[in-house]
Amino acid sequence: MKIVEKNNFKIDYSKALNENFFRQDTKTVAKGLLGKVLVRKIRNNYLTAKIVETEAYLPDGDLSCHAAVGKTQRNAPMFEAGGILYVYFIYGVHHCINIVTELEGKGCAVLIRAAEPLMGLDIMSVNRKNNDVNKLCKGPGNLAKAFGFTVKDNFLSLCSKNLFIQDFQKNNKNDIITTKRVGINKSKELLLRYYLKDSSFVTNIKK
DNA sequence: AACATGATCAACT
DNA sequence: GTTGATCATGTTT
Numbered sequence: 337m338k339i340v341e342k343n344n345f346k347i348d349y350s351k352a353l354n355e356n357f358f359r360q361d362t363k364t365v366a367k368g369l370l371g372k373v374l375v376r377k378i379r380n381n382y383l384t385a386k387i388v389e390t391e392a393y394l395p396d397g398d399l400s401c402h403a404a405v406g407k408t409q410r411n412a413p414m415f416e417a418g419g420i421l422y423v424y425f426i427y428g429v430h431h432c433i434n435i436v437t438e439l440e441g442k443g444c445a446v447l448i449r450a451a452e453p454l455m456g457l458d459i460m461s462v463n464r465k466n467n468d469v470n471k472l473c474k475g476p477g478n479l480a481k482a483f484g485f486t487v488k489d490n491f492l493s494l495c496s497k498n499l500f501i502q503d504f505q506k507n508n509k510n511d512i513i514t515t516k517r518v519g520i521n522k523s524k525e526l527l528l529r530y531y532l533k534d535s536s537f538v539t540n541i542k543k
Numbered sequence: 544a545a546c547a548t549g550a551t552c553a554a555c556t
Numbered sequence: 557g558t559t560g561a562t563c564a565t566g567t568t569t
Contacts, residue, residue: 391547393547400547401547402547405568405569410567410568424547424567425566425567426546426547426548426566426567427546427548427549427564427565427566427567428546428564428565428566428567429548429549429564429565429566430548430549430565432547432548434547447547449547475549476547476548477548477549478548478549517547518547518548519546519548520546520547521545521546542558542559542560
């Protein structure tokens, strides 16, 4: 396997998170994913980016969670056991990727909202039709587009050599900011958005 | 009718 | 530079 390295990050499948990580409490997973690296291999190329912003969507008391309406064709992946992908299409234009959490039947996930591109920037730029590194994976729609995720990728395992989350940066509690979630109208008062304080790759929210 | 968004453009500091 | 209006567009309710 070709050695690939960038910003002190080196792909190492032995450091991939296993199912047990994703099957924890959703808030724990959402916070825990910050600083870790999303790795996807497509057509023998690696795309990698450090996760800097997430949102939790909870199985109980969260009307904004897609699973709150019960199991449907669209949200079916959310009811599987944690550790797989849930991708949905939104506003007729964008895809958003989520990592399913907790146990089978629960209905919850973590939305990946932004990441710091590390490797495969050339391919991400082509996918995005944009060369601005700062913005390649800024925002859930942009992130999914940079990585080439679509609804066809629903149910994909996040514990495979072609798609996994690699342990990387350790955060202090002070490094993580917690706020209300973005772009929702139900259960909007819940503080379930998390991001790394000093990252310039987090989405800029306008009030 | 609403939607877990983003690009663009006009008008303003 | 920033801010706010507008729009693109498919799927779900």
